Amino acid sequence: xxxxxxxxxxTRLTTWLDCPRRYxxxxxxxxxxxxxxxWAHNSFGASVHNALAGWWRLPLxxxxxxxxxxxxxxxxxxxxxxxxxxxxxxxxxxREMVERYTATLDPRAEPRGVExxxxxxxxxxxxxxxxxxLDARPGAGGDTELxxxxxxxxxxxxxxxxxxxxxxLALYALAAARIFHTPCHQVELHHLxxxxxxxxxxxxxxxxxxxxxxxxxxxxxxxADEWFRSGLPGSEADSxxxxxxxxxxxxxxxxxxxPEGSAAAPAHKPWDGLADISA
Numbered sequence: 001x002x003x004x005x006x007x008x009x010x011t012r013l014t015t016w017l018d019c020p021r022r023y024x025x026x027x028x029x030x031x032x033x034x035x036x037x038x039w040a041h042n043s044f045g046a047s048v049h050n051a052l053a054g055w056w057r058l059p060l061x062x063x064x065x066x067x068x069x070x071x072x073x074x075x076x077x078x079x080x081x082x083x084x085x086x087x088x089x090x091x092x093x094x095r096e097m098v099e100r101y102t103a104t105l106d107p108r109a110e111p112r113g114v115e116x117x118x119x120x121x122x123x124x125x126x127x128x129x130x131x132x133x134l135d136a137r138p139g140a141g142g143d144t145e146l147x148x149x150x151x152x153x154x155x156x157x158x159x160x161x162x163x164x165x166x167x168x169l170a171l172y173a174l175a176a177a178r179i180f181h182t183p184c185h186q187v188e189l190h191h192l193x194x195x196x197x198x199x200x201x202x203x204x205x206x207x208x209x210x211x212x213x214x215x216x217x218x219x220x221x222x223x224a225d226e227w228f229r230s231g232l233p234g235s236e237a238d239s240x241x242x243x244x245x246x247x248x249x250x251x252x253x254x255x256x257x258x259p260e261g262s263a264a265a266p267a268h269k270p271w272d273g274l275a276d277i278s279a
Contacts, residue, residue: 010168035253040080041273063107118175146184163200170210
């Protein structure tokens, strides 16, 4: 019988790489363990992403800077902040960010997809995920080519190496090309806080390397999933799903349930991931 392809998302694969114990809690344990409080930086990022997606869904005549700011205000998510005052300050920052970014866009350049779910099979896996924006642009020879656009709202500076090394972006490029039967090699990180665009042009060979890497990680996930479903005794759980304690444990949603993670790093407050702005 043909081997069943393993269904996965890039997030699932990177979670396994980061910490197998967190992977188990997030994807396998049922009932799912309770998470910690919501993170303000996640609320900030989701608000910005939703506003930009909504802007592209407006009729062409309404794709204005004022509309972008209004979408941000109406869809603002205020979870994780210290209170209304901090939330309001960062809402103003987010609105400015969205308006500044949309000012650089051509509202007539209709994307091929916005918040578009794509997927594709490989020799070993079926990978799927959601693209922030999928552009259709003229290629070097005049033919249409697709470009994967990923919005970033975090405070960490980025570079083209981040786009090059991103396994999710490479997998999205593969899936988009398969679905639309159109070449897709360029991936872009649009860093909204700075307005910088960091692009990378993949080749078939570099995409294939990312696919092989994803298949290798997925094989480990599949093996661990099978152990879990077979009734893995609790005393053996750490041999299959070991913790990987480190500084990132301070941001983990399951930190309170993980002694090793709690000892590895102090807990961050829900608003610690926000960029500093004056009152």
